[in-house]
Amino acid sequence: xxKDIKDLGWNELIPGAALFSFTEPVEDVAExxxxxxxxxxxNSHQYSVGDWRVxxxxxxxxLCIDCQFCWVFCPDLAILSRDKKMIGVLYDPCKGCGICVExxxxxxxxxxxxxxxVDNEEALSKWPQKDEKKK
Amino acid sequence: xxxxxxxxxxxxxxNDRYEGGNLMCPGCSxxxxxxxxxxxxxxxxxxxxxxxxxxxxTAVYPRTSWDVxxxxxxxxxxxxxxxxxxxxxxxxxxxxxxxxxxxxxxxxGREPKFVAFAGDGGTxxxxxxxxxxxxxxGHNFMYVCLDNEVYANTxxxxxxxxxxxxxxxxxxxxxxxxxxxxxxxxxxxxxxDHGAPYVAQVSPSKWKDLVKKVQxxxxxxGPVYINAQSACTTxxxxxxxxTIEVSxxxxxxxxxxxxEIINERDEHGIxxxxxxxxxxxxxxxxxxxxxxxxxxxxxxxxxxxxxxxxDLWQKAVDARWEYLQxxxxxxx
Numbered sequence: 001x002x003k004d005i006k007d008l009g010w011n012e013l014i015p016g017a018a019l020f021s022f023t024e025p026v027e028d029v030a031e032x033x034x035x036x037x038x039x040x041x042x043n044s045h046q047y048s049v050g051d052w053r054v055x056x057x058x059x060x061x062x063l064c065i066d067c068q069f070c071w072v073f074c075p076d077l078a079i080l081s082r083d084k085k086m087i088g089v090l091y092d093p094c095k096g097c098g099i100c101v102e103x104x105x106x107x108x109x110x111x112x113x114x115x116x117x118v119d120n121e122e123a124l125s126k127w128p129q130k131d132e133k134k135k
Numbered sequence: 136x137x138x139x140x141x142x143x144x145x146x147x148x149x150n151d152r153y154e155g156g157n158l159m160c161p162g163c164s165x166x167x168x169x170x171x172x173x174x175x176x177x178x179x180x181x182x183x184x185x186x187x188x189x190x191x192x193t194a195v196y197p198r199t200s201w202d203v204x205x206x207x208x209x210x211x212x213x214x215x216x217x218x219x220x221x222x223x224x225x226x227x228x229x230x231x232x233x234x235x236x237x238x239x240x241x242x243x244g245r246e247p248k249f250v251a252f253a254g255d256g257g258t259x260x261x262x263x264x265x266x267x268x269x270x271x272x273g274h275n276f277m278y279v280c281l282d283n284e285v286y287a288n289t290x291x292x293x294x295x296x297x298x299x300x301x302x303x304x305x306x307x308x309x310x311x312x313x314x315x316x317x318x319x320x321x322x323x324x325x326x327x328d329h330g331a332p333y334v335a336q337v338s339p340s341k342w343k344d345l346v347k348k349v350q351x352x353x354x355x356x357g358p359v360y361i362n363a364q365s366a367c368t369t370x371x372x373x374x375x376x377x378t379i380e381v382s383x384x385x386x387x388x389x390x391x392x393x394x395e396i397i398n399e400r401d402e403h404g405i406x407x408x409x410x411x412x413x414x415x416x417x418x419x420x421x422x423x424x425x426x427x428x429x430x431x432x433x434x435x436x437x438x439x440x441x442x443x444x445x446d447l448w449q450k451a452v453d454a455r456w457e458y459l460q461x462x463x464x465x466x467x
Contacts, residue, residue, distance in 0.1 A: 019199040027236050029152050029202045030177040037202070044156035044193070044200040052161060068147040072342050073379055075166035077155035084144040093155025097162035098376030
């Protein structure tokens with residue numbers, strides 16, 4: 001592609017064209033981790049839906065037990081997990097649905113929703129304490 | 136080659152071949168199902184998608200969310216498109232004319248998998264004749280129906296999958312009506328009666344069950360039908376974060392029993408034996424009322440004049456659960 005897709009006007013796009021996921025052929029996609037793939041500008045990976053959110057999930061590493069529930073149930077691949085360890089939330093694909101918070105099994109939860117304008121560090125300092133079990 | 140997945144941590148080593156940044160609603164089950172299905176194997180996958188939410192939102196020009204070979208095809212013919220791709224592959228393989236990279240993978244025992252995704256509109260109603268035809272001819276592919284019980288993409292019209300009492304835009308609930316009048320059609324039995332070697336119902340919230348069934352489906356030769364429960368935040372009207380909870384309620388109340396039907400059939404389509412297995416039994420079978428209460432599309436059923444529909448629901452679900460258990464016991 002000669003021009004970057006971001007610089008193209010709507011009338012310069014070719015309707016009905018095949019879209020390429022990568023800039024060069026990738027032989028075995030399942031073996032290549034996401035951050036090593038040569039994503040093409042036409043891949044939605046390069047696109048941000050982060051502005052859909054009203055609230056964002058904030059991740060607290062200290063409480064996480066790496067159960068990976070958030071990874072498997074995240075509809076938008078916004079949970080970054082490497083080598084069986086949960087690393088964090090990607091805020092570009094995250095639409096703020098809150099499933100990750102709902103399925104988090106720790107007490108207190110290691111993922112919580114905070115308003116979009118709150119800083120992550122500020123959110124971490126406001127983390128709730130452990131709930132005592134009700135008898 | 137079957138991918139070894141012992142637990143969720145091992146599963147999380149999978150490299151997704153489906154991308155974020157797509158335009159599905161926040162909290163949509165479709166994405167979860169597609170991810171689980173694609174991550175169930177490391178072999179190359181070829182996907183066809185019928186018109187529906189999944190197709191519309193993952194391929195908004197000029198962007199694509201698929202890292203696998205993918206084709207968008209009409210409502211009617213997703214099954215035919217994928218069956219044709221599968222047949223073309225068989226011919227190329229027989230003639231030894233596969234591309235080098237593919238041939239290498241096939242030699243390693245990593246045969247490409249053919250998967251079609253379609254919504255319940257594209258499966259139960261519009262795509263049924265081509266689906267039936269492809270199953271009758273016995274091509275080697277998997278058909279996954281993302282069953283959200285409504286035409287969600289076009290504004291929530293009823294489909295033949297919509298269950299009794301649900302309010303949709305073409306079966307609205309109000310003073311004179313309690314919503315949809317018919318119980319949903321039993322697609323799984325219909326597909327099993329086509330002589331498909333493997334047919335199953337899955338729920339995204341039970342990921343291990345889903346992955347196991349998909350892997351089984353990839354292994355058998357012949358057409359495979361998977362009916363996936365897909366909670367729809369927009370049309371079932373629950374909060375986006377409750378998707379998994381609602382799915383769980385559906386499974387635990389036996390509204391969505393998780394089971395599989397295995398047909399032993401030969402290449403002429405003769406069925407020698409049929410076996411039904413229930414793969415998940417809820418420890419405490421919860422009343423259907425709880426499942427209905429979680430979804431505002433059934434809100435009107437809780438008015439005194441509509442209460443009898445909830446009783447009807449419970450009766451229908453109990454009868455069905457009883458039927459499945461009897462079939463499993465009898466081994467037919």
